[in-house]
Amino acid sequence: MSRMFLPRDINAYLTSKVLGQAGVLRLISVSIYKHIHGLKAGNVLFIGNSGTGKTTVMRAINQFYEDHDELAAFRTMVIINANTLAPEVEGEDRATRLFRRIEARVRALCGGDLTAAQLKAAMENATVCVDEVDKISARVSGKANVEGITTQYALLTLLEGEDILYRTEVVDEDGVRRLADIAVDTSKLLFICGGAFEELFDQVYTLLVNRKDERRLKETSEVDRQPDGTVKVRTVVRFKLKDYLRLSDMFTYGMMPQFVSRFSSIALFEELGREELKKIMLTADDSPLRASRDYFKHMGVTLRLTDKALDLIAEHAMKNTRIGARALREIYTGLIADYEFDPSSSPKLVTTDSGQVLTIDQEAVADYLAG
Structure with missing residues (x-):
């Protein structure tokens, strides 16, 4: 080489x-x-x-x-x-x-x-x-x-x-x-x-909740952003398998000790944070936002998603820990469906000097999530 x-x-x-x-x-x-x-x-x-x-x-x-x-x-x-x-x-x-x-x-x-x-x-x-x-x-x-x-x-x-x-x-x-x-x-x-x-997540979590061994759940503080821009700090117990997993849990799950021992490393994937989810929406090749922009461009419409709208989508997706980045697609496709069907009926569509622009803002996202 x-x-x-x-x-x-x-x-x-x-x-x-x-x-x-x-x-x-x-x-x-x-x-x-x-x-x-x-x-x-x-x-x-x-x-x-x-x-x-x-x-x-x-x-x-x-x-x-x-x-x-x-x-x-x-x-x-x-x-x-x-x-x-x-x-x-x-x-x-x-x-x-x-x-x-x-x-x-x-x-x-x-x-x-x-x-x-x-x-x-x-x-x-x-x-x-x-x-x-x-x-x-x-x-x-x-x-x-x-x-x-x-x-x-x-x-x-x-x-x-x-x-x-x-x-x-x-x-x-x-x-x-x-x-x-x-x-x-x-x-x-x-x-x-x-x-x-x-x-395995449920298995270990149940074991901790029921205090079946010496492991205990830990409390953490989280900042919760409200649609009006204010923030609230709350104390929560957020379970991350990485913090608690033992090899014995793998055996209980049904993976044979001989099988698990053949791996030099066990790599646990973290739940994606807000910034990672935002970057996925903006840059991933299979991002639903990129596909949606191409769709509206074909109609002669420029699609814009405000930063605060993107923040709210990412924060909501982050709470759905079982499907990770796929939650972005689930939220966004539901949000954009009516606009894709008939953008002209939305007050979010305006005509500018550079053409028609559809802006999805924080209010639009909040209304969809509230519905």
Whole structure:
């Protein structure tokens, strides 16, 4: 490799693509460093509510590989749902199913005619993201989940870093296609597993509320901004899993100790704050505000969202901790729906020297939220 990427270099790149989650990005930067420099991969387990950025981080990692030519050998990256590994398929074990996904990605990047050595090297450089691992818990509704247990064991086999034989078609030195058994060294792959673990939040919270051990909830002060501009300070008990989680909680949830122990880091995603949510609304590629502006522009209308309106949307979304940034879309799409249908009927639409302008202000947001 012509350039030495240090963890701080990787972190700087990821930080430019992901809003918030500084602690998570530092952890994953170290794991990527180990992976691209041939050290034993530091597998990572992501835990975070829906909408906190797990998929965004995975995409940023993929983009990091894509944006640096020196990392071309590491561009094989697959993101799969753990549930796709759960069902039994006759004649195909779960490890083989995952390897086929990796191989398909390798061939898409490198072409179909690969020797055994070329395919082996490319597969061993892969980054594998397994989403929704919380859905393969060993217990569901208090009952044993056989598919979850067997899927955890299948992933455990890969995470243990052993050589696993994988049979597939390759070309030999003469260009002739043939079947070959390739010994894939899984210790060279980087595994990132993640899930919302929603019941884990409830499980730990209930344990604390009922004082089942020595852990206790902590009180904090919060500032609540009112629509009229005034502020109120109140004392609340806000539960953050990061402050209380123990490995024993993961075992109680239904993740096997052997499975959890194969991860060098457990990265807990923070709930997004107001400033992060505002930046997502203003800058994210899939922001509903950006899509809405394009929509109104097509009608010859300039859409403006005032700072105070954006503050109120972000504050309201911040209170919906279970869906994170997705709360922005839920609030905004509901708010803007009537304006999109018939902007001309709204008193918020005015004609200026530069054309028609629709301004969504704090009052409009407050009225919608009150309704």
